[in-house]
Amino acid sequence: MIRTTSPSPAPHISRRGARGLALAVAAVVPLALGVAVAPAASASTAEPGGWARVAHLSPDTKSVDVQMTALAGGDVVYELDDVAYGAVSDYIPLAEGTYVVSMVPSDAADDAEPVVQQSVDVAAGAPLTVAAYGRNAELDTVVFEDDLSAPATGEARVRVIQASTVEPIVSVDTAAGRPIASDVPTGSATDYAAVTAGEWDLDLAGADGVSSAGVDLPAGSVSTIFVLDTASGALTAKAVTDSATLADMPVGGIETGGGGTAGDEEAPVGLLAAGALLVGAAAVTMFARRRRTAGTAG
Structure with missing residues (x-):
């Protein structure tokens, strides 16, 4: 049984992104190619130290734009636009240091206050998940340490993160009756546990x-x-692959939750964004056209 512990997406050229675009692509290129590459020169060191990703887990909060800013220097090192409910971003390679993750509604004014x-704090070799959860009127955030x-x-290996707003405490069992996680409160994560690989039917109680x-x-x-949560107020579950193999860099594309206000699944376009900056203005135009045809994550 997994025991509970204490509470411990694709890039888009937007109105907020002009000043941080080059840095954002520097983070996207190694992520899209699956190799460890030094981050932007404005990062605090020349080599990536750890990784972070963001998750939008608030069912009644509209799509948001996300920025990750280095506390030292104030540079925007990564941004995502139109992140819908249930979406979990790629891992972002980051130099060691402190960063600030901000989310604003996607249709907000440029000077809008973050919701x-x-x-x-990013440490060497330590992947993290930064999640916003809860109802919009009482949004909260939590940082999970990933293993x-x-x-x-x-x-x-699997853990459970409980982000439902309709049930404050949830237990997860297999349909065959095997306990997976018991009495997990909202905003918390279980420990990781080794399980038999394969497709599972789960009961969420x-x-x-x-x-x-x-x-x-x-x-x-x-x-x-x-x-x-589903749109009808029931529980659902979504498995996100944190790492498919043991590698220098975490892998896994945009994964989305199955309920709430989520829309259509959004195509990951991080590689397109990286290629756009490498090949020039013509490719940027292609990226913008491709981005407009993509659905929202959901």
Whole structure:
């Protein structure tokens, strides 16, 4: 059984992005190519120290634009636009240091106050997840420490992050009756546990009943099961692959939750954004056209 612990997306050229575009692409290029590359020169060191990603887990909060800013110097090192409910970004390689993650509604004015602002300390070799959760009137943030250690052959490693707003405490079992996580409060994560790899049918139990959801946990993967809300107020679950293999850099594309105000799934276009800056203005135009045809994450 997984034991509970204490509470411990694609880039887009926007009106907020002009001053941080070059730095954003510097982060996207190594992420899209799957290789470890030094971050932008304005970062605090020449080599990436750790990684961070962001998750939008507030079901009644509209799509948001996200910026990650280095506390030292104030440079925008990464940004995402139109991040919808249930979306979890790629891991962003970052130099060691303190960063501020800010979220504003996607349709807000340029000088709008963030609805979420959270500082995060990035350490060498330490991946983190920064999540905004709760109802819009009472938004909160939490930083989870991720562990991407590889599982044994034929197994997967998994944890549960409880982000439901309709059930304050949730237990997760397999449909066959095997307990996965018991009494997990909203805004908290369980420890990782080794499990048999494969497709699972889950029962998500709260005070008002049981909902079902299916997840796939590939062999050799490290995953997080996010407990989310559906538009009808029931529970659902989404498995996000934190790392499919043991590598220098975490891997995994944009994954989205299955309920709430989520829309259509958004195509990951980080590689297109990187290529746009490399090939020049013509490719930027192509990227903008491609971005307009993509759906929202959901």
